[in-house]
Amino acid sequence: MNAQLYRLAVLALACAGYARLATAQDHSQHREPQAPAGHEHEAHEHATPAPEEHEPETHPPDTQPPAMDHAAMGHTMPPAAGEPREPIPVLTEVDRAAAFPAVAGHAAHDSGVFGFAQLSRFEGWNDEGTGLLWDGQGWIGGDLDKLWLRTEGERVDDTTQAADVELLYGRAVARWWDVVAGVRHDFDPGPSRTWVAIGIVGLAPQKVEVETTVYLGESGRAAAQLEVEYEMLLTNRLILQPLFELNVSSKDDLERGFGSGVTTAEASLRLRYEITRQFAPYLGLVYERAYGETADFRRTEGEDVDDTRVVGGLRLWF
């Protein structure tokens, strides 16, 4: 019996070439209960074949395994697809005990909550008064669901010209698009207003960043804002960013100085230098113009219908 097993072991080793995991021995002879790995044992000390048996050249890749009577060796064989050259070890209770430990389950870190805050525009100008503008947004959440906070505002000569805050729930709905919904509160100008906000945020083809929101307010008032921006890399740190913003209102709002239809549009170019990704000062040229009734309101107030200004600012995130 042992001589036959020895021959089989040599054959198996030979056919495996340099595979060092030869196990074609009667496992019962080598079981070491104290070793949890007891199902495969090295045969070499007992059945090291002559070195020439190991020459891989004698076994071209197509060589079929020699027929071996594995059943006689007591191995369980898988059905149909033939027998493995290296027998599948017979499982023992030791193997079974070491296979499925009672563990709490792998702690996944793929659903973590992260936070992001960015001041995408924080800029000032000095041109018929000293002005300051901020445009910031942040989120807390995971890959699909986020809670957004957005704020935008403007102060000229220490008077707040406009200021709003939005609190939105955002959900990723498509490859490049998140839907957001929530509330917006306008503090200035005039009486404060609260709106229900629904919008989309995402990346259009060519990596054009799009943010558009529809606002539904009191007494059937509705408004919409579209913001589109793009980044042109002059170098990988010197970046020219065109931005276009359009505001539309369904009704006029005399107290706040807006007419119906297109109220204002803004086109701007900002050239920033990313000293680090997080910290980028910029210079910009902003052209803003009022349309329709909004323009009329401005004329009545003695203001310019349009405004061109040079701004300097910072873009930050953390």
Place this chain on the structure above:
Amino acid sequence: MSSDSVPGFAGPLSRRRFVQGLAAGGALASSALWPRSLWALESADEPQVLAGTDFSLTIGETPVNFTGRIRPAITVNGSLPAPVLRWRQGTTVELRVTNAIPHSSVRGHETSIHWHGILLPATMDGVPGVSFDGIGRGETWRYRFDVKQSGTYWYHSHSVFQEQAGLYGALIIDPAEPEPFHCDRDYVVMLSDWTDLDPDTLFARLKKMSDHDNFYKRTVGDFARDVGRDGWAATIADRRMWGEMRMTPTDLSDLNAHTYTYLMNGRTSSGNWTGLCHPGEKVRLRFINGSAMTYFDVRIPGLKMTVVAADGQNVHPVSVDEFRIAVAETYDVIVEPTGQDAFTIFAQDMGRTGHVAGTLATRAGLRAPVPPVDPPAILSMSDMGHGAADHGAHASPTHPASEHGNPLVDMQVMAPIPRLDDPGVGLRDNGRRVLTYSDLRNTFDDPDGREPERSIELHLTGHMERFAWSFDGIKFSGAEPLRLAYGERMRIVLVNDTMMSHPIHLHGMWSDLEAADGRFHLRKHTIDMPPGTRRSYRVRADALGQWAYHCHLLYHMEAGMMRVVRVEE
């Protein structure tokens, strides 16, 4: 932000000396406590080597300085990399691993060691929550198993980001029988990526701005150059295609030398790890990529490298000038330095943003010229698995239903192919003989020999902007285990539906890579999956239990590119 390793770094001499002085020590508190070596090599840069069958490993926190700033690392016996462990095939090893990470550490409540590529019982595999419950603070876990295989492997923590923080080391298993090659010297060359950032902070940064490190995007100037070279129509078509995908072709790796300082055996380039050898000697270099996120392209200018083993498995010797080593892979090469006193071991990252260099020399303190980092490569549409579709040569693959309309899947390949004979982006036609998977043939035939009875196809998926990673669009937390029947021979087919390369590692069992014609080709523990590829491998389910299966880019795994594989009776 460290800029120490950006291309062409040649800071003022004083600065380099400063870094060198600090970095040469690596782990500041390492050497004194433990025996320096049981491994008789006469090098000034010997790593800690522990040999035998009985080991005590203590995981703790050690201050290190690789950049000029002192940062805490997670270390084994105070050493980064962890000590080289030297086992012998056919023995039973026992390793007692103690969690001595101080209470002050943010990473210490649990630790673990996983023996990468080692065949062992499932409870000894060291993955918290899969094979055991981890090693709590102050606890000692006893690993004990038979050493069935031989070759070059490595070990690392499988607890969150401890691997990034320094917990990785080489594992060498001497064979029971003589090896089919000879060498006079034997060195481990462990490549890794170090960051001063806390790895949790880095993960959060990836979630906020995944392209933070991509300072290689194409500019207006590149557009003008391409118009001049390729014409308006071609250039606009090219930009339109990438624009449609909202991707950039310079996005070769999520993290690069803007974040990382690359290390060779725990030393920066300035630290100049040196392996000593005499002219004409055969020197075996056991390359291990112990990085969290970095693929390296390795060469030794002036020397041919003869690759004799891949992932610990002997291969028919193949002579090359250069090889790409994916994260978690190992390659054993033999070189014969002769004709000059020093040769540079040069490893540049796949994105060509930095490098680490060490030296093979006849005596310590020598240095050969360090070549410049190659110009950055850019991905082509055919790299992305889109090229061949234009010619109708391949049928579009079927994508899993879970990818469709999935906001966490940002692309799907149209014509994936194995590309086993492709050196990879940035290495094609570079004038050097570059290793490919096709070149590697084991010295043994398929040890199992059976044809697979069934195939499971899995797609590697992700979303660059959201930094979400998964199989089939389903992150680990939402996925069911893969179930294999004990004893079966089955096939895993992987299709890379992302623009990143992913090294895919199955624990507990070999991944027997198939040639393009479906035959057994190469036994590995980690299969590199470049973008746009479809590769298949055979698995012999001879290891009962549950096992981790994942992308070995650490932050991809943690973001969800992982599954549990259950081998059941």
